[in-house]
Amino acid sequence: MSLSDDLKQILRPEQVSINQTVLEHHSRDEGYYTPKQPDAVVFPENTEDVVKVMKYAYAHRVPVIPFAVGSSLEGHVIPVNGGISLDLMRMNRILEVRPDDFLVRVQPGVRKDQLNAELARYGLFFSVDPGADASIGGMVATNASGTTTVRYGVMRDQVRSLQVVLADGEVVHTGSLAAKSSAGLNLTGLFVGSEGILGVFTEVWLRVYGLPEAVIAARAVFPTVDHCVQASTAVMAAGVSVTRMELVDDVTIAAVNRYKATDYPEVPTLFLEFQGNARSVENDVAFVQEMMADEGCQSFAVEQTEEARRRLWEARHVAALAVRASMPGKEQMVTDVCVPLSKLPDAVRDARNVMNELGVPGALVGHVGDGNFHAILLVDPSNPEDLKRAGAVNERIVDRALQLGGTCTGEHGVGVGKRKYLDREHGASLRLMKAIKAAVDPLNIMNPGKHVGD
Numbered sequence: 001m002s003l004s005d006d007l008k009q010i011l012r013p014e015q016v017s018i019n020q021t022v023l024e025h026h027s028r029d030e031g032y033y034t035p036k037q038p039d040a041v042v043f044p045e046n047t048e049d050v051v052k053v054m055k056y057a058y059a060h061r062v063p064v065i066p067f068a069v070g071s072s073l074e075g076h077v078i079p080v081n082g083g084i085s086l087d088l089m090r091m092n093r094i095l096e097v098r099p100d101d102f103l104v105r106v107q108p109g110v111r112k113d114q115l116n117a118e119l120a121r122y123g124l125f126f127s128v129d130p131g132a133d134a135s136i137g138g139m140v141a142t143n144a145s146g147t148t149t150v151r152y153g154v155m156r157d158q159v160r161s162l163q164v165v166l167a168d169g170e171v172v173h174t175g176s177l178a179a180k181s182s183a184g185l186n187l188t189g190l191f192v193g194s195e196g197i198l199g200v201f202t203e204v205w206l207r208v209y210g211l212p213e214a215v216i217a218a219r220a221v222f223p224t225v226d227h228c229v230q231a232s233t234a235v236m237a238a239g240v241s242v243t244r245m246e247l248v249d250d251v252t253i254a255a256v257n258r259y260k261a262t263d264y265p266e267v268p269t270l271f272l273e274f275q276g277n278a279r280s281v282e283n284d285v286a287f288v289q290e291m292m293a294d295e296g297c298q299s300f301a302v303e304q305t306e307e308a309r310r311r312l313w314e315a316r317h318v319a320a321l322a323v324r325a326s327m328p329g330k331e332q333m334v335t336d337v338c339v340p341l342s343k344l345p346d347a348v349r350d351a352r353n354v355m356n357e358l359g360v361p362g363a364l365v366g367h368v369g370d371g372n373f374h375a376i377l378l379v380d381p382s383n384p385e386d387l388k389r390a391g392a393v394n395e396r397i398v399d400r401a402l403q404l405g406g407t408c409t410g411e412h413g414v415g416v417g418k419r420k421y422l423d424r425e426h427g428a429s430l431r432l433m434k435a436i437k438a439a440v441d442p443l444n445i446m447n448p449g450k451h452v453g454d
């Protein structure tokens with residue numbers, strides 16, 4: 001019997017697919033890496049289904065690749081050795097909201113916007129805000145972050161507890177619902193960011209927050225990207241509580257204007273947001289406006305209405321797609337380094353210089369409040385010269401970040417694309433990571449060929 005016939009016996013036949021379009025959809029993510037189709041796609045509907053699939057896969061040594069929205073950027077979900085693509089998007093229920101504890105329990109296929117729509121009914125929100133409407137399971141697996149990290153932290157700061165199905169089908173729970181604990185090793189922290197190589201998350205307890213009384217967004221325009229970055233580090237040094245502080249360069253703004261029919265000035269800009277009670281927010285905005293003027297800001301526009309604010313953040317969220325759409329036929333190679341804040345101006349300047357030097361088209365955006373920025377490099381994946389040049393830019397940007405004490409990936413994760421940098425970044429502790437992977441998944445069936453796995 002074939003793999004899909006076996007799986008149809010374990011689950012219901014309609015939970016297994018070898019349809020060409022479905023296989024195609026599960027062969028790649030949003031990165032530029034060469035796709036490869038899985039042998040079958042399976043759609044579990046509950047934890048028991050996942051356990052059955054894992055037990056089968058373990059017994060037959062079949063690779064299993066957890067798949068959610070597929071918005072990752074480093075080839076995370078490509079079944080490089082074939083096997084089962086385990087699509088968790090049918091597990092999309094919000095199981096429990098506990099407003100008094102600021103906690104929520106969800107299945108992994110719940111999407112970020114879906115969760116926020118539900119939480120709003122309780123006066124709550126979930127803080128992590130990547131550009132794509134990703135799933136909670138995917139965000140846990142990549143330790144995602146985004147525009148609000150400067151205030152609320154990354155995914156690892158929000159996950160209280162996980163239900164995980166291990167490679168052999170055993171179900172374990174990590175963490176507790178307490179705000180802190182000194183009991184045992186931090187397995188929750190270990191699973192967050194594990195990119196499907198250690199187990200499958202089937203339930204997630206998340207920390208959530210009360211909706212703020214007042215929110216104000218603003219745009220601060222500067223003559224150069226360098227000015228933007230210097231200004232953002234000055235704001236951080238002053239200890240002002242910004243909720244979002246995003247660098248958007250002139251190339252990106254021009255692309256967004258075309259993509260979304262907006263009319264923002266096509267110059268380097270910081271998009272900002274402040275949250276809190278009305279009086280404190282107004283004070284913060286006035287203080288930052290003054291400070292920005294000292295840093296060379298040419299115009300500071302406050303977005304007055306909720307609609308204008310929504311448009312602003314939508315523009316930021318579609319930035320990468322807008323840049324890609326500006327050169328039809330090209331794919332995006334997105335760098336993701338993160339450096340200590342004081343080194344950010346150096347790192348961003350070097351990135352622009354190397355893009356110009358090697359003639360690679362692209363744009364710069366960044367969550368500059370936390371030292372993380374992206375060069376969106378446009379490449380034709382079928383053109384080896386193009387790939388080589390963009391690869392060289394990527395390499396130089398990562399080299400520089402590592403020299404400055406930073407990391408090759410602040411939020412997108414390792415996938416297949418960043419594996420080559422791990423040795424340089426982690427040295428001997430990479431061996432420890434590999435030993436943990438081997439202990440948890442001795443047959444190497446969980447998302448092989450990714451992250452620290454072989």
Ligand SMILES: Cc1cc2nc3c(=O)[nH]c(=O)nc-3n(C[C@H](O)[C@H](O)[C@H](O)COP(=O)(O)OP(=O)(O)OC[C@H]3O[C@@H](n4cnc5c(N)ncnc54)[C@H](O)[C@@H]3O)c2cc1C
Pocket residue numbers: 029030065066067068069070071072073076077088108129130131132134135136137138139140141142143144145146147195196197199200201202317318320321411412447
């Ligand atoms: C336009 C755009 C903007 C983006 N902006 C940001 C950003 O600002 N910040 C950011 O951090 N990322 C960003 N990303 C990257 C991407 O959205 C994140 O990495 C996201 O967390 C991936 O979630 P997903 O649901 O798409 O997961 P997928 O891409 O489907 O999977 C990602 C990884 O998670 C694993 N996985 C998925 N579900 C589970 C599960 N239940 N159990 C175990 N492993 C699992 C997969 O095996 C894979 O390794 C952006 C991507 C795009 C396309």
